[in-house]
Amino acid sequence: MSADPTTTTPAPGADEAAVRKAISATPRPPRASATSAALTFGWRGMLKVKHVPEQLLDVTITPVMFLLMFTYLFGGAIAGSTGAYLDYMLPGMLVMAVIFTTAYSGIALNTDLTRGVVDRFRSLPIAKPAPLVGALFGDSVRYLVAGTVIIVLGVIIGFRPGAGVGGVIAALVLVVVFAFGLSWVFTTLGLLLRSPSAVMNAAFMGMTVLTFVSNIFIEPETLPSGLEAVANANPISVLATASRGLMEGDAALGDIVIVLAVAAGLTTVFAPLTMRLYHGK
Numbered sequence: 001m002s003a004d005p006t007t008t009t010p011a012p013g014a015d016e017a018a019v020r021k022a023i024s025a026t027p028r029p030p031r032a033s034a035t036s037a038a039l040t041f042g043w044r045g046m047l048k049v050k051h052v053p054e055q056l057l058d059v060t061i062t063p064v065m066f067l068l069m070f071t072y073l074f075g076g077a078i079a080g081s082t083g084a085y086l087d088y089m090l091p092g093m094l095v096m097a098v099i100f101t102t103a104y105s106g107i108a109l110n111t112d113l114t115r116g117v118v119d120r121f122r123s124l125p126i127a128k129p130a131p132l133v134g135a136l137f138g139d140s141v142r143y144l145v146a147g148t149v150i151i152v153l154g155v156i157i158g159f160r161p162g163a164g165v166g167g168v169i170a171a172l173v174l175v176v177v178f179a180f181g182l183s184w185v186f187t188t189l190g191l192l193l194r195s196p197s198a199v200m201n202a203a204f205m206g207m208t209v210l211t212f213v214s215n216i217f218i219e220p221e222t223l224p225s226g227l228e229a230v231a232n233a234n235p236i237s238v239l240a241t242a243s244r245g246l247m248e249g250d251a252a253l254g255d256i257v258i259v260l261a262v263a264a265g266l267t268t269v270f271a272p273l274t275m276r277l278y279h280g281k
Contacts, residue, residue, distance in 0.1 A: 041134025092216030106186030181263030
């Protein structure tokens, strides 16, 4: 059978020329600003929680268990009464609940890295720091949730801050700012280790030592002299002391300055290191 004489073969490159013409007729969309891209990645983190709400268990159930357990099981033995111990321990528990949540930043980044999501982000025409900064801003919402849960539960079971609502909000903001600086440490860890479970184990091991060798649960004076010196020099102890002072209305300016300086120092050191590792993977 002979070919249909009416059928024509398109000239080489004709389809490509048509596609280019169609594309050129549409104006190029504006490039996303660094702020817009960062907010978008922050919203991505919120959507992950929406679709997998079990992720909030570590910032809701776990802090509640710790607060109730330490208050009612150990409060009488340590401070003589649960009420007295609650007044001392709740600002420290606020610090612990938020600080432990920062490990999620490294775990989530390592998960994206092992699944190839990071490669997709690096191919986008966006500001290079946007995925990391946006993710940390999204994680800050988790810090606020964890802190709010602790404060509300503490008020329910009898905690009464001397500085009122303003002091509580100031303490929460200070803890979240410190947590933002600390989260850069865990993003670096998330890029160095090979699996999310490895990041989680390393992060929680380190944070357990830092939080328990501090003044969160007990006065450092009750510790052996060597541990007392370590606890007093621990930035977590300074943060807990500043939080107690803000809630009671007698915070020392020096403690607040030290907390902010440590947060700024962690960000200054580990944010560029994280960026270098992120774009070098």
